[in-house]
Amino acid sequence: MILLGILLCLVFSGFFSGMETGLVAANQLEIYAKREKKLLYARAAHFLLHKPDRLLATTLIGNNLVNVTATVLVIHLIRLSPLPSYAEWIGVLLLTLVVLVFGEIVPKSFFRNYADSVTLRIAPVLFVFYLLFLPVSLLLNSLINAVLFVFGKKRHVKKPLRSREDLRLLLKLRSRELSLPVQDQKLIDDLFNFPDTKAREVMVPLGRTPVVALNASLKEVIGTAMQTGVRFFPVRARGSDDIMGYVDVEDFLCGKARSLKGYLKQAVFFPETKRIPSLLLSMNKKNHDLVFLCDEYGLISGVITAKEIIADIVGHIPGEEEDIEEAVRAVSPNRFIVSGLASIDDCIQKTGIPLEKGGYDTIGGFLCEKLGEIPKIGTIYSGKGALFRVLERDQRQVKKVEIQRHETDE
Numbered sequence: 160m161i162l163l164g165i166l167l168c169l170v171f172s173g174f175f176s177g178m179e180t181g182l183v184a185a186n187q188l189e190i191y192a193k194r195e196k197k198l199l200y201a202r203a204a205h206f207l208l209h210k211p212d213r214l215l216a217t218t219l220i221g222n223n224l225v226n227v228t229a230t231v232l233v234i235h236l237i238r239l240s241p242l243p244s245y246a247e248w249i250g251v252l253l254l255t256l257v258v259l260v261f262g263e264i265v266p267k268s269f270f271r272n273y274a275d276s277v278t279l280r281i282a283p284v285l286f287v288f289y290l291l292f293l294p295v296s297l298l299l300n301s302l303i304n305a306v307l308f309v310f311g312k313k314r315h316v317k318k319p320l321r322s323r324e325d326l327r328l329l330l331k332l333r334s335r336e337l338s339l340p341v342q343d344q345k346l347i348d349d350l351f352n353f354p355d356t357k358a359r360e361v362m363v364p365l366g367r368t369p370v371v372a373l374n375a376s377l378k379e380v381i382g383t384a385m386q387t388g389v390r391f392f393p394v395r396a397r398g399s400d401d402i403m404g405y406v407d408v409e410d411f412l413c414g415k416a417r418s419l420k421g422y423l424k425q426a427v428f429f430p431e432t433k434r435i436p437s438l439l440l441s442m443n444k445k446n447h448d449l450v451f452l453c454d455e456y457g458l459i460s461g462v463i464t465a466k467e468i469i470a471d472i473v474g475h476i477p478g479e480e481e482d483i484e485e486a487v488r489a490v491s492p493n494r495f496i497v498s499g500l501a502s503i504d505d506c507i508q509k510t511g512i513p514l515e516k517g518g519y520d521t522i523g524g525f526l527c528e529k530l531g532e533i534p535k536i537g538t539i540y541s542g543k544g545a546l547f548r549v550l551e552r553d554q555r556q557v558k559k560v561e562i563q564r565h566e567t568d569e
Contacts, residue, residue, distance in 0.1 A: 161236045165254075168229035172262030175221040178285045181270030181278030182208055189275055204282040207289065216296035217289045226258060358438050359431035361468055362452050362461035364520075365393070366556060367500050373397050375419055377411055384408045391449045391464060394423055402426055402459055405449050428453050431460050439468050493564040496550070499523030499557035512544045512564055522547075523557030533557065 182204060190208070193201035207214045233250045240246075270278050289296075370393045371380050380392060393405045404426040406419060416422055427445075429438060431452040442450060442465060454460045486501035487509040495510050501522050507514050519528050526534055526547060533552060534540070540547045544565055551558035 161232050161239075165229050165232050165236075168225040168232070169258065169262055171225040172222055172229070172258055173266030174281075174284075175218045175225070175288075176263050177266030177270030178278060178281070179214070179218040180267040181274045182214070182282065182285075184271045185274040185278055190279065193279075200279050200282050203286040204279050207282065207286060210289075212300055213289065213293075213296050216299050217285065217292050220292045220295055220299075221288055222262075226262070229254060229258070354434065354436055356435045357431070358429065358433045358435060358452050358463055359460065361435060362431065362463045363467060364461045364500075365459050368393060368462050370395050370402075371406070371419070373403060373419055373423070377417070377419065380406065380419065381408065381411065391462075393426075393449075393451070393462060394419065402451060405462075407448060424448075426451055428459075430455075435468055438463070439465065493566055495562040495564070497522050497560045497562055499526075499552070499560060506562075510545070510562060510564060512542075512562065515543070522560055522562075526557055526560065 185204065185208075187208075190201050190204050194205045207217075230251060233254050234247050237246050237250050369383055369387055369389055371383065373394055374397045383392070384390065390408050391405050392408070394403050395401060396403050404423045406422045406424065410422045414422055427447050427450045429441070429450055429452055431454055433452075438450070441447070449462055449464050451459050452461045452463060486498045487505055488496045489509070490496055497506060497510075499522060502520055503514055503516055503522065503525060506512065506522050514522075514525060517525075517528055519525050526538075526540055526549065529540055529542070530538065533555070534549045534557065536549055536552055538549045546563040546565075548561045548563070549557055549559075550561050
């Protein structure tokens with residue numbers, strides 16, 4: 160009977176130690192979801208986790224109670240045997256080792272590894288002990304509060320999140336704990352970066368936007384739209400590069416005008432340094448589908464629509480304006496064909512080459528910066544980790560580049 164009592168004490172010691180660790184390690188979202196389904200074990204786990212002081216008191220009281228009981232039983236067992244008196248010390252030391260391994264280390268590891276299955280299922284058992292030990296735990300908590308009051312200290316209270324950065328760090332830690340996919344973690348970062356994002360970081364450069372002349376026929380514009388997948392077209396004055404406004408190809412479907420001028424919408428200009436939330440608010444308030452962005456010298460640097468803003472948060476939106484050709488295309492594990500307008504960030508992400516960042520946004524701008532000119536077709540530049548060869552260009556920009564990554568940098 161005494162041996163059975165010692166064994167039961169070890170089992171309960173492991174139970175109290177393991178449950179404390181397992182409940183803290185359990186998936187809080189799963190507990191909340193199952194609690195909403197009125198599952199008893201989830202409600203018990205949720206209650207205990209939201210009473211951390213009393214949970215700790217319950218596990219400590221239970222642990223100390225069974226450990227002391229086990230020690231008394233071991234000593235009593237040795238005294239009933241013909242062993243010498245010093246055997247009591249040896250027995251207590253051996254019991255301490257057994258409790259450390261089978262009452263602490265092994266149970267904590269087990270309950271942590273099976274926190275969402277075993278731990279949650281037996282949470283109601285711990286809740287029963289919580290009710291049994293409640294008078295003692297209330298007394299202990301009162302004594303602790305009194306001692307802390309004497310020393311001028313207060314019980315630890317969780318501080319509320321005071322800033323956006325606090326919330327960002329909390330979500331970052333939780334997303335790692337929950338093993339969220341990288342793209343989901345990036346989405347969270349983008350959401351927090353959104354208020355500080357400037358329009359020039361999201362805009363489509365004017366050089367990448369098809370511009371039509373005011374005297375172009377509707378048939379020509381529709382053909383360009385079908386070829387490029389673009390819906391909004393900036394319109395320039397006849398024989399000039401001055402932007403007069405823009406047209407929406409969808410207006411052609413129900414409109415009766417026979418010339419582009421009949422569909423022309425007023426050009427609205429904003430500084431490229433304007434923050435995205437404020438810009439989006441202005442666009443929605445005045446129903447602007449497209450706005451033009453200007454640099455500090457008053458030159459038009461790009462255009463932006465609501466789609467670019469949304470894509471900056473959630474990533475590329477397929478369907479309306481699919482790219483005709485992929486910006487970064489892998490020909491082999493170490494060879495890539497890249498559009499001159501591909502962003503530096505995309506190139507780094509898709510090629511794994513550590514490109515330097517500077518006063519340029521695209522791979523074409525990178526080569527122009529490094530070579531000091533718009534490089535000719537066939538020009539080769541040897542950079543850190545790769546060779547760059549210009550495949551196509553026009554009078555104003557690099558159109559296509561071949562990148563050969565050094566094999567030693569894989």
